Amino acid sequence: MPAEDALLKVEGVHVEFPILKGLVFPRRVGSISAVAGVSIEVAPGETLSLVGESGCGKSTLARAILRLVTASAGQVLFKGVDLTKLSPAKMRPFRRHVQLVFQNPYASLHPRMTAREIIAEPLRMLGMDRREQVERAKQAMQRVQLRPEFGDRYPFAFSGGQRQRIGIARALSVNPEMVVLDEPVSALDVSVQADVLNLLKDLQADLGIAYLFIAHNLAVVRHFSDRVAVMYLGKIVETAPRDRLFKRPAHPYTEALLSAAPMPDPIRERKRQRIVLRGEIPSPANRPTGCCFRTRCPKAAAICAQIDPPPVTLAQGHVVNCHFANA
Template structure:
């Protein structure tokens, strides 16, 4: 995989996507009449921004709300509350008729290409389907499909084959071609390489970076693989139990994380060390992830945090910059870059 430092910075300054206080709660129903007796807080008060041509990665453990957030951004799910402002328009409550026009600019690529591609359709028909739905196939649809296949590294003869005839990496390229068919400005990538071999992961990641430089498309990259995230991201948002607990540039997150949860995730990244010289301390989290239908009071991470104190149970920390370096985290006792805590806070 190419060196992380070669990720080019986006040129845009105004946000393409601005999310404010986004939440999605799924009702828990019981009884004969299926009455709501509670709610699963899958996404809870999430705010983020994304510039044109930028890659923002959402990372965290399985079940933290990453994929649900991605589906909310493209309105595959309707939010419970909050704003999703895309290019100045709040699409969170946009009627379906008006949303259809916006869907040309918002696309998603799913984790499992075998499940997301119809086995009854040829690759040509799969890639051409968005063009037909939007009424753009009659113009030069066949040429556009051939152009898209070449763009993602597939050959023209692949258009007549079916998805089951391809390898996992090739199927993911078909999914990418389909997602790019309408020239989107924002592409949500939901674990796009998690099911692929390491060598194929590198090929797909490098392809995504090349396409971003060529087309200027912005990515929301969802993953639990921090090694991959480091190679493609401009900025990173760390999620835990439906909430964002830390955001920052790639360098800030990977070299000076301020939230205990981020520190634990980074400590688990495997490092090649055949001679046994690795001295990095591994942080092992104790306890189970709380249920999103019954989250703990105060800080959602406090039940597994070695820094937790009384204030953590009483008050949920806001996602703000407490260190003064433009690096917000939702922690009462964030780590200051350099290894110390915020001045005036107790030691651990």
């Protein structure tokens, strides 16, 4: 569990998108809180996974950390510096420390730039001279097991897995201390997924990078992370070390997620007792009072509609926001 040595410390971050009405003179009639007060910490060299279903705000949180969207409240401390307070000009030199790998290996590469130019772009922004750029790009390509001869090719000449490697090489070219992985394998075929996951793990072991891994596939999360934070409707509902979370989930939502995750084993898959949640995820424009999960929770009681459950520490590093958490 990271304490003062946290590399990234996110505190009470909110992200709100205005709901506008009117075509000519739009006015604000409400807001969607995509992220509603999230605090997480990432230690150097560790992998924190952020798990949740679509619309839970996990990608928005990542974009707020990277300042691709503006946090409306809260702090994003990277090595003690609050990134949300930096001017765009002061932010730019910080970008090299926190990089991003995108979900979509097609849209995330400039179609008219060669692989080498794409990988060298962050280096160029650091003001490196041309020869050094080429050299570093070559090293980055070798590191992700791409043949440097392919550097002159354009993205369309690569397969999905290879494109994702280019994206990883681009993120690594500036030797970041942290990389945000936004569903890096969910757009890839199964056999290619394994390859990219193995590569990411090897790179972490070699370079000591911290990962913030955003995912919805729990099996992949289990394989990949040190700690896991479960997100629901813009809030973190449970954080725990990986083994503990998968063995003793405390939040009813985590339990339901685990029980719903399909297993590639016909015998056990059919014997399993599933917790099938009723209903749908509420709209973030119209959040339930009290606990955000109560509308679907099998354990919900009167108190859940009134009081938003405070975080409870169950064990070292295991924090859950639930009135009726499994001890």
